[in-house]
Amino acid sequence: xxxxxxxxxxxxxxxxxxxxxxxxxxxxxxxxxxxxxxxxxxxxxxxxxxxxxxxxxxxxxxxxxxxxxxxxxxxxxxxxxxxxxxxxxxxxxxxxxxxxxxxxxxxxxxxxxxxxxxxxxxxxxxxxxxxxx
Amino acid sequence: xxxxxxxxxxxxxxxxxxxxxxxxxxxxxxxxxxxxxxxxxxxxxxxxxxxxxxxxxxxxxxxxxxxxxxxxxxxxxxxxxxxxxxxxxxxxxxxxxxxxxxxxxxxxxxxxxxxxxxxxxxxxxxxxxxxxxxxxxxxxxxxxxxxxxxxxxxxxxxxxxxxxxxxxxxxxxxxxxxxxxxxxxxxxxxxxxxxxxxxxxxxxxxxxxxxxxxxxxxxxxxxxxxxxxxxxxxxxxxxxxxxxxxxxxxxxxxxxxxxxxxxxxxxxxxxxxxxxxxxxxxxxxxxxxxxxxxxxxxxxxxxxxxxxxxxxxxxxxxxxxxxxxxxxxxxxxxxxxxxxxxxxxxxxxxxxxxxxxxxxxxxxxxxxxxxxxxxxxxxxxxxxxxxxxxxxxxxxxxxxxxxxxxxxxxxxxxxxxxxxxxxxxxxxxxxxxxxxxxxxxxxxxxxxxxxxxxxxxxxxxxxxxxxxxxxxxxxxxxxxxxxxxxxxxxxxxxxxxxxxxxxxxxxxxxxxxxxxxxxxxxxxxxxxxxxxxxxxx
Numbered sequence: 257x258x259x260x261x262x263x264x265x266x267x268x269x270x271x272x273x274x275x276x277x278x279x280x281x282x283x284x285x286x287x288x289x290x291x292x293x294x295x296x297x298x299x300x301x302x303x304x305x306x307x308x309x310x311x312x313x314x315x316x317x318x319x320x321x322x323x324x325x326x327x328x329x330x331x332x333x334x335x336x337x338x339x340x341x342x343x344x345x346x347x348x349x350x351x352x353x354x355x356x357x358x359x360x361x362x363x364x365x366x367x368x369x370x371x372x373x374x375x376x377x378x379x380x381x382x383x384x385x386x387x388x389x
Numbered sequence: 390x391x392x393x394x395x396x397x398x399x400x401x402x403x404x405x406x407x408x409x410x411x412x413x414x415x416x417x418x419x420x421x422x423x424x425x426x427x428x429x430x431x432x433x434x435x436x437x438x439x440x441x442x443x444x445x446x447x448x449x450x451x452x453x454x455x456x457x458x459x460x461x462x463x464x465x466x467x468x469x470x471x472x473x474x475x476x477x478x479x480x481x482x483x484x485x486x487x488x489x490x491x492x493x494x495x496x497x498x499x500x501x502x503x504x505x506x507x508x509x510x511x512x513x514x515x516x517x518x519x520x521x522x523x524x525x526x527x528x529x530x531x532x533x534x535x536x537x538x539x540x541x542x543x544x545x546x547x548x549x550x551x552x553x554x555x556x557x558x559x560x561x562x563x564x565x566x567x568x569x570x571x572x573x574x575x576x577x578x579x580x581x582x583x584x585x586x587x588x589x590x591x592x593x594x595x596x597x598x599x600x601x602x603x604x605x606x607x608x609x610x611x612x613x614x615x616x617x618x619x620x621x622x623x624x625x626x627x628x629x630x631x632x633x634x635x636x637x638x639x640x641x642x643x644x645x646x647x648x649x650x651x652x653x654x655x656x657x658x659x660x661x662x663x664x665x666x667x668x669x670x671x672x673x674x675x676x677x678x679x680x681x682x683x684x685x686x687x688x689x690x691x692x693x694x695x696x697x698x699x700x701x702x703x704x705x706x707x708x709x710x711x712x713x714x715x716x717x718x719x720x721x722x723x724x725x726x727x728x729x730x731x732x733x734x735x736x737x738x739x740x741x742x743x744x745x746x747x748x749x750x751x752x753x754x755x756x757x758x759x760x761x762x763x764x765x766x767x768x769x770x771x772x773x774x775x776x777x778x779x780x781x782x783x784x785x786x787x788x789x790x791x792x793x794x795x796x797x798x799x800x801x802x803x804x805x806x807x808x809x810x811x812x813x814x815x816x817x818x819x820x821x822x823x824x825x826x827x828x829x830x831x832x833x834x835x836x837x838x839x840x841x842x843x844x845x846x847x848x849x850x851x852x853x854x855x856x857x858x859x860x861x862x863x864x865x866x867x868x869x870x871x872x873x874x875x876x877x878x879x880x881x882x883x884x885x886x887x888x889x890x891x892x893x894x895x896x897x898x899x900x901x902x903x904x905x906x907x908x909x910x911x912x913x914x915x916x917x918x919x920x921x922x923x924x925x926x
Contacts, residue, residue, distance in 0.1 A: 280817065324501075376821065
């Protein structure tokens with residue numbers, strides 16, 4: 257059970273944008289909160305992200321994107337996860353994601369959305385409350 | 390007497406670099422200063438008060454709004470809109486695939502085409518981008534790094550087609566790869582071949598495009614990635630020194646190329662800290678160029694810079710408040726003596742800016758220039774005890790970083806050891822923790838937060854039709870160009886990359902036969918390889 261071990265989180269940067277400030281700040285905060293954090297680095301394709309998920313078997317996948325490509329890239333990630341039979345990973349998103357796009361992404365199974373101005377503690381609390389295993 | 394009534398709001402007052410600020414500054418704080426040595430007249434060494442003798446009394450700063458969206462047609466329209474509204478220079482934002490040298494339609498470009506800037510694949514796109522705009526009359530800044538030499542070559546080729554000779558063109562290419570490894574992350578090749586390309590570009594421009602600014606040595610992105618003002622100052626100038634040393638190592642005389650180096654800084658929230666940063670930057674550069682690199686031409690010692698207000702300071706909550714943030718930041722840049730300025734639009738924490746928001750941003754500059762009176766005299770804060778003390782302090786702190794970078798073996802070794810990357814990640818995290826704890830107030834975010842979001846802002850949307858159009862246009866160009874000429878030109882690029890000949894000449898030949906940015910970068914990758922970043926945080 258999750259309670260007996262560290263929560264494992266992948267922080268991933270899909271797409272081409274190099275805005276990694278938020279992703280790195282989050283990675284540090286989650287590590288300081290006692291979680292085990294794997295940061296993918298930049299420019300990850302959906303296939304690469306899902307491959308990392310398969311390899312690392314995380315409890316949580318956090319994806320950060322600020323280029324506006326979320327509507328194209330997130331569905332590809334979720335589709336590939338489905339094809340690999342992964343359904344117990346909490347998937348969250350951050351970066352610049354307009355409110356209008358959120359309902360569509362929620363339908364794909366992405367749950368927590370944390371854009372600019374979010375509190376790190378809120379993200380930590382959300383993760384702890386919404387783990388799927 | 391200190392009593393209960395004047396107890397201070399905080400135990401310590403600090404600026405964004407963590408420098409403690411005293412209640413009051415007086416003559417004692419600047420008693421070691423010497424006017425001629427430390428400040429000098431504007432336009433004279435060490436240029437602390439400004440790089441020109443008359444500054445804004447002769448010519449205001451260039452109002453240069455960074456713009457790029459969708460296809461070349463879309464951005465051409467935005468450029469004309471900005472010119473109609475009084476903008477005095479152009480600044481091109483390229484979409485991410487161009488920055489990385491991927492052709493539109495490559496698998497890495499899914500969802501990215503035309504999103505964060507304009508899609509440029511071939512010379513045909515550049516012809517459209519500047520159609521109806523006289524390159525002999527306007528100066529253009531291009532934010533491009535890995536493929537900078539290619540986009541410069543395209544600009545030269547467009548100029549030729551318009552009948553404007555290369556030596557009449559004015560503008561800037563960012564061409565600053567070091568800060569890409571450090572902060573902005575749109576690198577392509579490893580550092581060493583990247584530096585070679587930059588020196589090739591400097592050499593080419595010195596001979597062929599003498600009025601062009603060959604590098605815009607940029608602190609902006611370092612700051613956006615989370616550095617403090619001191620780190621921005623120190624890391625940017627250290628990059629500048631590295632470029633000077635690389636060009637000198639090639640055998641170039643410092644005075645032949647240094648006058649065309651330019652800088653690009655952020656304008657962030659702490660008003661006086663920013664002003665002190667610009668003043669300190671000018672003085673450090675002037676001294677280093679004269680004393681270390683033995684420059685003789687005063688123009689080599691003159692640090693000219695562009696400023697952009699801090700994108701990262703923009704908030705999604707109550708976005709109209711961003712107009713006020715931008716105004717204060719822009720004012721700091723002007724009081725700090727900037728040569729050109731981009732003011733961010735209030736909706737940029739949410740999307741690319743709408744026309745309405747861009748116009749307010751431009752109007753902000755016009756109000757500062759024409760209504761506030763701040764441009765009437767030079768360096769109006771010069772002589773302020775606080776500003777002079779802080780200018781000295783910023784310089785002192787930057788010097789500590791220069792020593793540290795030297796100990797690490799210079800900028801490129803320090804990059805490979807992730808020195809800058811970790812320094813910036815640490816500062817970004819510290820700042821965020823201060824916001825979370827409430828030590829750092831952000832209005833309407835962690836302070837005076839209200840539940841209402843304010844009026845709904847109309848956002849600009851880039852639809853999927855942009856990608857379709859761009860991919861189709863590239864296919865049309867490829868169908869009508871001379872393929873044999875293209876592959877011969879690409880062979881010459883490869884051959885030059887393997888040897889030591891200046892690469893810009895074969896690149897110019899390749900763009901003229903409509904080789905794409907992606908094809909030229911692809912040819913160079915075969916020889917140079919690609920950079921791999923350590924995923925550290």
